[in-house]
Every structure is written in C-alpha cells, then in structure tokens.
Amino acid sequence: MEQQQQRLLHFCDSKHPLVFDPRFLFGYTCCGCQESIHGPGFYYCGESGCRDKNFRVHHKSCAEVPLGLHHPLHPIHPLILSPYQIDYGKDIQFSNCLLCNESRNQYTYRCFRCDFNLHLTCASLSLTTMEAEFHDHPLTPFLKSFTFTCDICGKERKDMPYLCHLCSFWVHGRCASFPLMVKVVRHKHLLHLTHSSLEFDQPDTRFCQLCVRKVDTRYGLYYCSRCDFVAHLNCAIDSRNKENINVKEFKDVDEVPELNESADSATYEVKKPNMKEDGTQIVEEIKHISHEHDLKLTNEVPNDQICDGCVRAILPPYYSCVNSASGFTYACKECRFYLDVHCSLISDILTHKGHEHPLILSYTTHRQKCSCCSNESEQVFRCSTCEFALDYKCATLPQSARYNQHEHPFTLCYRPEDDSGEYYCDICEEERDSKQWFYYCEDCSYPAHPKCILGEYPNMKFRGA
DSSP states (O other): OOOOOOEEEETTEEEEEEEEEEEEEEEEEBTTTOOEEEEEEEEEEOOHHHHHHOOOEEEHHHHTSOSEEEETTEEEEEEEEEOSEEEETTEEEEOOOTTTOOOOSSOEEEETTTTEEEEHHHHTSOOSOBOOTTOSSOBEEOSSOEEEEOTTTOOEEEEOEEEETTTTEEEETTGGGOOSEEOBTTOSSOEEEEOTTTTOSSOOEEEOTTTOOEEETTSOEEEETTTTEEEOHHHHHSTTTBOOSOGGGOOOOSOOOOOOHHHHTTTEEEEEEEEOTTSOEEEEEEEETTOSSOEEEEOOOOTTOBOTTTOSBOOSSEEEOSSOOSOOEEEETTTTEEEEHHHHTOOSEEOOTTOSSOEEEEEEEEEEEOTTTOOEEEEEEEESSSSOEEEHHHHTOOSEEOOTTOSSOEEEESSOSSSSSOOBOTTTOOBOOTTSOEEEETTTTEEEOHHHHHOSOTTOOOOOO
16 A cells, blocks of 8 residues: 655745655755755655746754744744745845844844744754764753854854854854764765864864865865865755764774675676687677677677667677667665766866866855856866866866767877967867867867767767667
8 A cells, every 4th residue: 555645835936835756865855944945855845836836945953943932032932843934025135134134044043023033944053952973071051142253164254153162162053063974975984073273283274075165174184084175064964975974873984895706797798708828818709788689799790889877889709789778886775876987987186188286076055157068066176276177077088089981099188289369169069168178180280179079979979779
C-alpha cells in the first residue's frame, strides 16, 4: 500500500496544503529563510498549476515553525509569522528586524500593534545561556543590539551578541552554533574549529581549500593541523562539502584502504586471452558491463571514430562492437548528480599546461568566471596565487584534436598566434577573444574556436534517430 504523503497547512498558501518530499533537492531557495536548499526533505505545493507556475519550496524546519509565539524580547504581545514584505500603499518594503537591524527578505515574526519584527532565523536564537561547542565557557546573551565585530566570523554588523565575560569573547548568535568538528568530503581527517589564531603564531596568508579564496586567520576557521588544511566556516558546513556523519563515531585514520581488486576489475570479463611467444598476454575479447555483446580488440580505426566511454578520438588498439552506446557516466540517482568519465578522472589539485601555478577545485554558492571561456560556474579550478580560474569543460579540453577531413591535427593554444590584434575562427568566421583558448593548425595557419572543433558538448555523443 502506498504511503500517504505528509501534508501541512501553511499561511504562505491559503488554497493548497504543502506536501513533504523526502527526496534530495538542490538549486532552490527556501521561501522562509531565503537560504539555499541542499539536502533531503523539503515542503512544496503539490498542485500541478502552482508547481508549474512557481515552484515554491521550504526547508522542513522553516515550514514547521509555529504560526505564533511569545518572545522574551516582546512579552506584552504575541508575535505572528508573516511574509517578509510589508505593503505600505504603493510601496513594498522589507521589515527591519530588532535583533540584526537588517531588512533581509525572509519570513518575520511580527507584532502588528507595535511594529515589532524578528526575522525567522533571529527569533530561533536562544536568549538563555548558551553552551558553544568550540568555547570552554558558557555564552550569555546581551539583550540589546549594537554594532560589533564577531570573534568567529570576523564581520562587523549590528546584532545582539553572545559574550563570554571571562574571555571578552563576542559572537553573533548564529555563529555560536558552529560545530566544533566537521568532516568534509575532500579531506580524510576531521576539521576542528579554530579561532583567535590559536593554531597560528601570527596572522598569515592562507586560502580555503574548498573555495580557494583567502582566509583571515585572526578569526574562526576549520583546520586540520596534521595536513595544514584550512577551510572557511561556511564552506565547511555547506551541505555540498560536509559529510553527514556522526563525527564522534568517525575513525580518524591516516591510511585509506586499498580498492578491492575484484571490484576494480568487475567492469569487464575476459572472454578470449591470447598468450604471445614472449609471455605477454593479450586479451582479444571481453564482455563489458556497459554492453550486451562481446567486444573484440582491433587496430582498424574508421574515419571520425570516437570512444563510447570517454567520447574522445580512438587510438588503436581498441575494443569494438557493431553497436555503440552514448558515453559512460557516473551517476547518483538519489541526488540527480552525474559525472562523465573525463571529469571523474580529475583530482582536486590540477596541473595544467595552460597555467603556471597549480589549480585547486573551488566549490562555492556563487558562480565564478572561467578565464578560458568566460562562462560562469559554481565549480571551477582556482589558482591561489592569481585570479586565474578554469571550469570543468575547459579543464578537460584535449591537447590535440581533429576536425572533419582536415589533414592535420589541431593543437590547443593558450595565447594569440600573432600580434595582429585581429583574431577570427576560420570555421565559423566569427571574431575570437584573444584572451580565450583556441585550437590551431600550425601547418595551415588555421585557428578555430574549441566549440567549432569539438562541438558544443565535447564529452557527449548523440546518435542519429
């Protein structure tokens, strides 16, 4: 019997109840707190008309907050959960919050009689003594807003601080909730929250190894002292970087177990081995998990033949069958995350011929511009020394390629072929940006855009109908 969906009546939609969906969701903004949703479990309006017109979603915690509450900062009247916009005649304004004194566009708890407002996130802060995981002493709320610099995030703003009287330690209420330890996907050890330069002799220039941007070591950061691995606070707790595990049960070991040999070779089965006179074994026929027929080893390469796994030009010898597929892909169906063969082979630290310094994978919530093609992406390989960045598409461009029936190969070039000041693609005859990479046949003085040589999607193969 199909399980009945969990439904919730909510003030944001007076016509339809919100439906809870336990699946993973990313790339949408919560209507309540206006922060990104990256993880399992969310509420949405299940009516098809509303869903098609405007897919409004909520964090589970934001959808399930009470519609009214009594708050110690305003004990004389109850506060009612309200939309973030207030209509004053023709003007739509954002409501200022008493605690943070900001007008962020999120739901507020409001007293309409007194024009008293608390943001949804500010109203959830504790107004009693707080035990922060990263500090030895309890933190006491100061029930008045004023401008100060937080000793954890290092940002100056007007807020209600939590303070330690023994240490003269001041933090924002939300910053006091940072966990002491986190585990991120891209590092094998636990990261510990460090603040006030406890691990550093003096403030120095460090960069976050998750987003590859500078970190101010005078304030809070996550740090692995064994590996000198540094990460911003928000980068480490971002659900796309943070592993959802019980850190108290995590076995922090240096050795990573080797891959099981049987699992490593399980992608294919040897069907026809052939032993040569010198003792070398040649596997002439295999059965691969991606294909229903046996694949045979051959040296004859038809014109424009490409590999159905990595979708790149074939170099003999190779395994073939009369039917082909459309490229291999690693997939997490639960998260709707897909990775092609080329991108999966790139490590977090990339050494590329197109740049003199190592490039480190940077994953941020905002889009970053690629120095090669000027396209923007949330994931790029950034240089910690200069402002150079490279997206996955450009990072996986082949160093050489062929185009149709052109007799010579094209080589990937990173600088203009001359100092003429006028640069065009000889295929599409459109102007080229001198700062962007291109393919060049030196024998014919023939330059071309990468997309004109490889196509718009170089790592994908489309079969005819």
